[in-house]
Amino acid sequence: ALMDIDIVSVFPEYFEVLNLSLLGKAQAKGLVHVSSHNLRDWTHDVHHSVDDTPVGGGAGMVMKPEVWAECLDELLGLAPQEIVETVHETAIPDNTDDIDDASVTEDADVAKHADDWPVLIFPNPSAPLFTQADATELSRKQHLIFGCGRYEGYDARIPEYYRAQDVDVREYSIGDYVLNGGEVAVSVMLEAITRLIPGFMGNAESIVEESYTGDNALLEHYQYTKPAVWRGMAVPSVLTSGDHGKVDRFRRDEALAKTSRIRPDLIEALDCTALDKKDRKA
Ligand code: SAM
Secondary structure, three states: OOEEEEEEEOOHHHHHHHHOHHHHHHHHOOOEEEEEEEHHHHOOOOOOOOEEOOOOOOOOOEEOHHHHHHHHHHHHOOOOOOOOOOOOOOOOOOOOOOOOHHHOOHHHHHHHOOOOOOEEEEEOOOOOEOOHHHHHHHOOOOEEEEEOOOOOOEOOHHHHHHHHOOOEEEEEEOOOOOOOOHHHHHHHHHHHHHOOOOOOOOOHHHHOOOOOOOOOOOOOOOOOOOOOEEOOEEOOHHHHOOOHHHHHHHHHHHHHHHHHHHOHHHHHOOOHHHOOHHHHHO
16 A cells, blocks of 8 residues: 555544545555554553553543553554663653754754654644644655544653654644544544545545645635526626636635635735735735
8 A cells, every 4th residue: 555554542443434435445446554453452451441540630531651652662663662771751842843953964854754654643632733734744654653542631751752762753733622532633634644645536636726735825715616696696707707817816816815814824924925916916
């Protein structure tokens, strides 16, 4: 397959739905291969427990590092670490992918982002937002491993440990709200990523001109289909004029106006030098 996807969860049945629809077809075509695993398979106690009370007190339960590590060592093909020789307090960095460029040599940088390295991804509501740019980057990788959190989340040393082993670890939020578990978040990310794999969509062009896509991303213009007049509402007349230049300009203006109304933050982020005069006027 072009991409191997491992998903670890305490509800692996949740991912049976991935056999349906486009992702199911992509699996049948051999473009992607998805395996979902039950985290409890890596427990050794009779209760198959994966969580424990929070150190420092507080409500709820936290996912235990030992179980996750046995599972992830296996999926990553790392030898399990038997003895921990030094004990140190972990300092959790704020952001995962903004490694200080100056401190990383060119070669190390390339190696760190090689497409055939597995990427370990933890959904987490208190992480940076998952974006279309992340989906595009991850669609080029050959092996993605997702770890679904539950309860109050997972022990913070888990991602920290694998980063220290030079694994490419990402933590992403899919939005400013709290879900019960990572399963839905993984499904969301997976759908955004896999539709960008070459050959996945029937019409490759349909993914080039979309919202959030490209360097100077805007929200997409409004879309209309036939009939040209429906319940007394006509589509904008320029769209039926047959003048492609005018249609493009109209759509571009609409996209700019719509984006400044709904997502002014995207307009703020635009590189003005890449805009033409007419864009700036709009
Ligand atoms: N105590 C955590 C907090 O306040 O940040 C919330 C934990 S949540 C109930 C349990 C799990 O659901 C998380 O570990 C994560 O895997 C997943 N999750 C919940 N909301 C999410 C979001 N917006 N984006 C990504 N994952 C989310």
